[in-house]
Amino acid sequence: MTTASRRSALKQGSALAALVACGLLTTRQARAFADSSAFELKTMDEVLKALGGTPADSKDITITSPDIAENGAVVPIAVTSNLPKTQEIYIVVEKNPLPLTAGFVIPEGTDAFVSTRVKMGQSANVHVIVKADGKLYSARKETKVTLGGCGG
Amino acid sequence: MGDPMRIRAQIKDGTTDVRVLMGHPMETGLRKDAAGKAVPAHYISDVKVSLGDRTVLTAKWGTAVSQNPFLQFRFQGAKVGDKVTVSWADNKGDKRTDEAMIV
Numbered sequence: 001m002t003t004a005s006r007r008s009a010l011k012q013g014s015a016l017a018a019l020v021a022c023g024l025l026t027t028r029q030a031r032a033f034a035d036s037s038a039f040e041l042k043t044m045d046e047v048l049k050a051l052g053g054t055p056a057d058s059k060d061i062t063i064t065s066p067d068i069a070e071n072g073a074v075v076p077i078a079v080t081s082n083l084p085k086t087q088e089i090y091i092v093v094e095k096n097p098l099p100l101t102a103g104f105v106i107p108e109g110t111d112a113f114v115s116t117r118v119k120m121g122q123s124a125n126v127h128v129i130v131k132a133d134g135k136l137y138s139a140r141k142e143t144k145v146t147l148g149g150c151g152g
Numbered sequence: 153m154g155d156p157m158r159i160r161a162q163i164k165d166g167t168t169d170v171r172v173l174m175g176h177p178m179e180t181g182l183r184k185d186a187a188g189k190a191v192p193a194h195y196i197s198d199v200k201v202s203l204g205d206r207t208v209l210t211a212k213w214g215t216a217v218s219q220n221p222f223l224q225f226r227f228q229g230a231k232v233g234d235k236v237t238v239s240w241a242d243n244k245g246d247k248r249t250d251e252a253m254i255v
Contacts, residue, residue: 036197039214074218096216097182104225105210111167114209115224119180119216 039100044127047092047100055129055136058083063128063141069120072145078115083132086112090131094140095124120145154242159252161236168230168254170201170208172223172238180215196221198241203230230254 038050048054064078079089089104089112096119104114112130120126123144130137155175162169174196181193199211208227230236232254239249 036212039197039212076222078224093216097180098214098216101214101216103212107207107209109206109229110208110225110227113226114211115222117218117222119178119218 038103039098041100042098044092044094044099048129050100051090051129051131052136055138058130058137058139061128061130061137061139063126063139064115065126065141065143067142068144068146070146072120072122072147074117075120075126075143075145076115076117077126079113079128079130081112081130081132081137083112083130083137085133086130087133088131089114090129091116091118092127092129093118093120093124094127096121154240154246154248157238157240157248157250159236159238159250161230161252161254163230163232163254167226167228168236169226170224170236170238172201172221174221174223174240174248176219176221176240176242178215178217178219178221182215194242194244196240196242199223200239201225202237202239203227203234208236 038047041047041050060082062080065075069075077091079091081089086106089106090100091102092099093101101118102116106112120143125140125142127138127140158173160171176196177194178196179191179194183191185191193215195215196213199213200207201209209225234254235251236254237249237251239247241247
């Protein structure tokens with residue numbers, strides 16, 4: 001995809017979201033990548049549905065995060081996927097008010113590794129969903145939070 | 153326009169390691185201020201990193217990415233002196249683009 005078409009695709013994103021809402025397009029057709037509306041879903045199940053179904057457990061996904069996070073406002077999370085043809089990586093924090101936290105598209109030539117920092121309201125499982133070769137895989141790791149990240 | 157990003161791109165054995173710190177409040181929309189009024193959500197929703205015409209990473213974020221977001225990733229096929237361009241856009245239509253040279 002050229003830069004120009006990607007840019008216009010981004011602009012069309014909101015219009016597409018409207019079409020999806022009207023049921024004219026399925027999410028899959030509109031965009032392979034998770035639609036922005038998926039970030040507003042309130043439960044883990046809804047998020048999985050939006051991403052395209054139930055992922056298979058995989059040992060090829062490594063989640064690096066603290067076992068105990070002192071400050072829930074800043075929890076470092078790094079993800080490495082050893083699955084061949086990793087296309088997308090999602091970070092989903094199970095008990096957050098809005099579980100889907102971040103989604104990354106990994107083009108060819110980019111390593112299947114991302115690291116970022118997220119907010120966690122309480123101790124919860126951090127799920128990582130990876131789309132590789134068109135299929136969904138997941139792994140999870142529990143992180144305990146001593147001070148929640150949602151009170152400010 | 154938000155604050156300038158801090159971007160570091162270092163190449164080692166052909167792999168470019170990119171680290172970005174963005175300046176953004178990342179308000180969830182769930183927090184209340186001292187007066188008990190809800191603080192409206194204000195967060196970076198889209199991130200794109202490119203190397204010239206090539207997109208090396210696209211990200212979509214929700215409200216739960218920490219304040220002043222940090223992002224690290226790696227890619228292949230660049231050389232010293234190439235420029236990495238990082239852009240973000242937030243839910244209020246603000247955006248910012250910065251670039252850094254690979255060292």
